[in-house]
Amino acid sequence: MSDSPDPWQEYRKRRNLALLAFLGYTPVVFVFAVVTIRLFHSETPAYVAAFSWMALYAVAGIRFQMFRCPSCGRRFFVKWWYHNIFAGRCVHCGLPQICRPRYAAITVVVSPLHSMTSGQNVKLIP
Numbered sequence: 052m053s054d055s056p057d058p059w060q061e062y063r064k065r066r067n068l069a070l071l072a073f074l075g076y077t078p079v080v081f082v083f084a085v086v087t088i089r090l091f092h093s094e095t096p097a098y099v100a101a102f103s104w105m106a107l108y109a110v111a112g113i114r115f116q117m118f119r120c121p122s123c124g125r126r127f128f129v130k131w132w133y134h135n136i137f138a139g140r141c142v143h144c145g146l147p148q149i150c151r152p153r154y155a156a157i158t159v160v161v162s163p164l165h166s167m168t169s170g171q172n173v174k175l176i177p
């Protein structure tokens with residue numbers, strides 16, 4: 052996963068690549084096959100392109116399914132006995148898609164001045 056401040060950017064990249072590989076297979080391979088058959092009078096380049104695109108789709112699909120949840124760090128769509136690429140929430144912690152992880156919502160403010168003025172007994176650990 053990237054170190055981007057928005058963890059869902061990586062999710063969108065993986066999803067879009069998998070969709071492109073899935074939806075683009077037929078038109079791209081078909082056009083490539085028509086052009087190469089007319090140019091070279093051989094079907095071999097078309098088969099190479101078809102199998103290469105299938106490999107691209109397999110890699111993109113597996114990579115998409117291996118996306119890790121920004122909140123719990125486990126696979127967002129996959130459990131050891133279950134997977135659902137259309138899941139709207141993390142199958143482990145229930146984090147909805149395209150939202151900020153839970154740790155981003157927690158803000159801890161430590162103010163020694165506040166603890167001194169409010170009379171609270173606060174120990175500061177160096």
Ligand SMILES: [Zn+2]
Binds near residue numbers: 122127144
């Ligand atoms: Zn999760």
